[in-house]
Amino acid sequence: MSELEQLRQEAEQLRNQIRDARKACNDSSLSQITAGLDSVGRIQMRTRRTLRGHLAKIYAMQWATDSRLLVSASQDGKLIIWDSYSTNKIHAIPLRSSWVMTCAYAPSGSYAACGGLDNICSIYSLKTREGNVRVTRELSGHTGYLSCCRFLDDSQIVTSSGDTTCALWDIETGQQTTTFTGHTGDVMSLSLSPDSRTFVSGACDASSKLWDIRDGMCRQSFTGHVSDINAVIFFPNGNAFTTGSDDATCRLFDLRADQELMMYSHDNINCGITSVAFSKSGRLLLAGYDDFNCNVWDTLKGERAGVLAGHDNRVSCLGISSDGMALATGSWDSFLRIWN
Amino acid sequence: MSSKMQSSNNIAQARRTVQQLRVEANIERIKVSKASADLMNYCSEHAKYDPLLMGIPASENPFKDRKPCTIL
Numbered sequence A: 001m002s003e004l005e006q007l008r009q010e011a012e013q014l015r016n017q018i019r020d021a022r023k024a025c026n027d028s029s030l031s032q033i034t035a036g037l038d039s040v041g042r043i044q045m046r047t048r049r050t051l052r053g054h055l056a057k058i059y060a061m062q063w064a065t066d067s068r069l070l071v072s073a074s075q076d077g078k079l080i081i082w083d084s085y086s087t088n089k090i091h092a093i094p095l096r097s098s099w100v101m102t103c104a105y106a107p108s109g110s111y112a113a114c115g116g117l118d119n120i121c122s123i124y125s126l127k128t129r130e131g132n133v134r135v136t137r138e139l140s141g142h143t144g145y146l147s148c149c150r151f152l153d154d155s156q157i158v159t160s161s162g163d164t165t166c167a168l169w170d171i172e173t174g175q176q177t178t179t180f181t182g183h184t185g186d187v188m189s190l191s192l193s194p195d196s197r198t199f200v201s202g203a204c205d206a207s208s209k210l211w212d213i214r215d216g217m218c219r220q221s222f223t224g225h226v227s228d229i230n231a232v233i234f235f236p237n238g239n240a241f242t243t244g245s246d247d248a249t250c251r252l253f254d255l256r257a258d259q260e261l262m263m264y265s266h267d268n269i270n271c272g273i274t275s276v277a278f279s280k281s282g283r284l285l286l287a288g289y290d291d292f293n294c295n296v297w298d299t300l301k302g303e304r305a306g307v308l309a310g311h312d313n314r315v316s317c318l319g320i321s322s323d324g325m326a327l328a329t330g331s332w333d334s335f336l337r338i339w340n
Numbered sequence B: 001m002s003s004k005m006q007s008s009n010n011i012a013q014a015r016r017t018v019q020q021l022r023v024e025a026n027i028e029r030i031k032v033s034k035a036s037a038d039l040m041n042y043c044s045e046h047a048k049y050d051p052l053l054m055g056i057p058a059s060e061n062p063f064k065d066r067k068p069c070t071i072l
Helices: A003-025 B003-025 B032-049
Strands: A047-051 A058-063 A069-074 A078-083 A089-094 A100-105 A111-116 A121-125 A134-139 A146-153 A156-161 A166-170 A175-180 A187-192 A198-203 A208-212 A218-222 A229-234 A240-245 A250-254 A259-264 A273-278 A284-289 A294-298 A304-308 A315-320 A327-331 A336-339
Touching (some): A003 B003, A058 A327, A069 A100, A078 A111, A111 A146, A121 A156, A156 A187, A198 A229, A198 A240, A218 B003, A240 A273, A240 A284, A250 A284, A250 B032, A259 B032, A284 A315
Parallel strands (some): A058 A100, A058 A315, A100 A146, A146 A187, A187 A229, A229 A273
Antiparallel strands (some): A058 A069, A069 A078, A078 A089, A100 A111, A111 A121, A121 A134, A146 A156, A166 A175, A198 A208, A208 A218, A229 A240, A240 A250, A294 A304, A315 A327, A327 A336
16 A cells, blocks of 8 residues: 555544534533523614715624724725714825735734735734824734734734645744645634633634644634635633534534534524624624624523624624623725724 | 656655545544534533624624714
């Protein structure tokens, strides 16, 4: 037998081993364990604020850690920092490239980042001595579009790209500290764990992966979806995460059981999910869809608990503030809505 | 690329795949029943701190509907 053939056989054996180990742990289901739990009942939220100002599709947003400011990015070529309480625009930042696909707010509030079809992650200083906002670093190295970026702190950012890799960057030097390779399709989204030691990625190869930030290793891979994964988010305790896909389902994966625990779907829902977020306790899963709506799911029981209708086009992004007080949704209709 | 280079690339790739699968195969796993119970417990312990789940009284809602002001 050639070495290649031996290696292929060994790979097959290992895949079977993983499948069997997962099956051995599959002694019950999340649905069975929560069968006796009270359902959350009907969750109704109203639009409390509408943030108007972008002139084209909004592609991304992220709350600042103060639960009041937020950043949004639109293909009108602007990054806007909003005060969600007053709806005032704190900054309207013109971008060098209007083909933006992602944006992020540093936990300190001092920086924002964005990128897209320019393959570059641009870092903006929001608190310069002169009082203006300017680009402080352009992180180039990806050979495909920037799909997502998330700050670890003021000096480190993690990115995901259409070039199938993710990267950890040292913002000071502008270099990639670590490259995360393994996906075989465009990586569309990433989510940092609450303890910042790991992150999960979701890709167009229909798989999601858990990565160790320090050593660059992929620790676990999860399959199940049958189409592109567009969004991933960690469950608040860091032991699980949810993905949203073009296959019209969201799925909850548990890291310690190393398998899918729940699927969130309905016969009436036939369009892709663009974005996902958990409420503060993790009990509610919010998901944004191509059909202009947001669905609210009971994470534990897998039932739909509510629908948020109001946008006139695809919901492209959403996020819940760190104090859990509000959901922000961004849409191709050029508006952001704040709900609770 | 010569066929020799191509086949050594394939072998290198296959070795990497096996190496990665070994890492993933060797992790410790817990039962789904335990993982599920832990998720359920986390949600129940934190439910009271979840405004979107519990509802927000108007007096505590920083986004409560703004009433129009009357100039007297």
